Amino acid sequence: AQTVTQSQPEMSVQEAETVTLSCTYDTSESNYYLFWYKQPPSRQMILVIRQEAYKQQNATENRFSVNFQKAAKSFSLKISDSQLGDTAMYFCAFMKLGNEKLTFGTGTRLTIIP
Amino acid sequence: NAGVTQTPKFRILKIGQSMTLQCTQDMNHNYMYWYRQDPGMGLKLIYYSVGAGITDKGEVPNGYNVSRSTTEDFPLRLELAAPSQTSVYFCASKRIAGGAETQYFGPGTRLLVL
Numbered sequence: 378a379q380t381v382t383q384s385q386p387e388m389s390v391q392e393a394e395t396v397t398l399s400c401t402y403d404t405s406e407s408n409y410y411l412f413w414y415k416q417p418p419s420r421q422m423i424l425v426i427r428q429e430a431y432k433q434q435n436a437t438e439n440r441f442s443v444n445f446q447k448a449a450k451s452f453s454l455k456i457s458d459s460q461l462g463d464t465a466m467y468f469c470a471f472m473k474l475g476n477e478k479l480t481f482g483t484g485t486r487l488t489i490i491p
Numbered sequence: 492n493a494g495v496t497q498t499p500k501f502r503i504l505k506i507g508q509s510m511t512l513q514c515t516q517d518m519n520h521n522y523m524y525w526y527r528q529d530p531g532m533g534l535k536l537i538y539y540s541v542g543a544g545i546t547d548k549g550e551v552p553n554g555y556n557v558s559r560s561t562t563e564d565f566p567l568r569l570e571l572a573a574p575s576q577t578s579v580y581f582c583a584s585k586r587i588a589g590g591a592e593t594q595y596f597g598p599g600t601r602l603l604v605l
Binding site for chain 1: 522524531532533534535536539541549550579581583588589590591593594596598599
C-alpha cells in the first residue's frame with residue numbers, strides 16, 4: 378500500500394517570500410502521478426499542480442513549482458512570491474497509474490503573513 | 492456550469508439514524524468519488540464510480556452504500572449512523588480515467604453524529 382507523509386503540520390511565511398512544503402511517499406510502483414491540492418478556509422479542494430512520475434522535468438504552474446526526486450521519493454512544492462490568497466491547507470497526494478484511488482497526506486497548514 | 496454540488500451543507504444526526512448525502516455534477520463526467528476528511532487528516536476514498544450502474548469500494552467503505560443510476564448523480568447512504576462517521580464528506584468528479592485528468596471537488600458536507 379502507498380503512504381504519503383507531510384512532516385510539516387504548519388508553516389508561515391511573510392507575503393512575497395518563497396516557501397517550500399515537503400512531501401515524501403512510499404511505493405513500489407514505477408508509474409504513478411503526484412499531486413498538490415490546496416484547501417482554503419472555504420474547504421473547496423483545488424488542484425495546484427500535478428507531476429507524472431515518468432517525466433524527469435519538474436512541473437511548474439505560474440508561481441508554483443515542484444522538486445520531484447523519484448529515487449528519494451520526495452515531492453516538494455515551492456511557492457514563489459507568496460500572496461495572502463495562498464493561505465490554506467496543502468495536501469500532497471499519490472495515484473498509481475491505472476488505479477483511481479488517490480492517497481492523501483495529512484496536510485500542511487500554510488499561513489501567509491501580511 | 493454549477494460544477495459539483497452537494498447537499499446538505501451541514502447535518503446533525505443521532506446515533507442509529509440514516510441519511511443520504513446528495514452529489515450532482517453537470518459536467519457530464521463519467522467518474523465520481525466520495526471522500527471523507529476527518530479533523531487534521533487528508534481525504535480518504537469511500538466509494539467511486541466509473542459510470543452509471545458501476546461502483547467500487549475505496550479505502551474506507553464500511554458503513555456506507557452508494558448507487559449510480561444516472562451520470563449526474565452519485566448519492567452516499569449512511570444506514571446506521573455512528574459517532575465514527577462524524578466527518579466532512581466531499582464528492583468529486585472527472586471526465587475520464589487516469590491521473591492526467593483533474594478531479595473537481597464539491598464544497599463538502601459536514602456531518603456530526605451525536
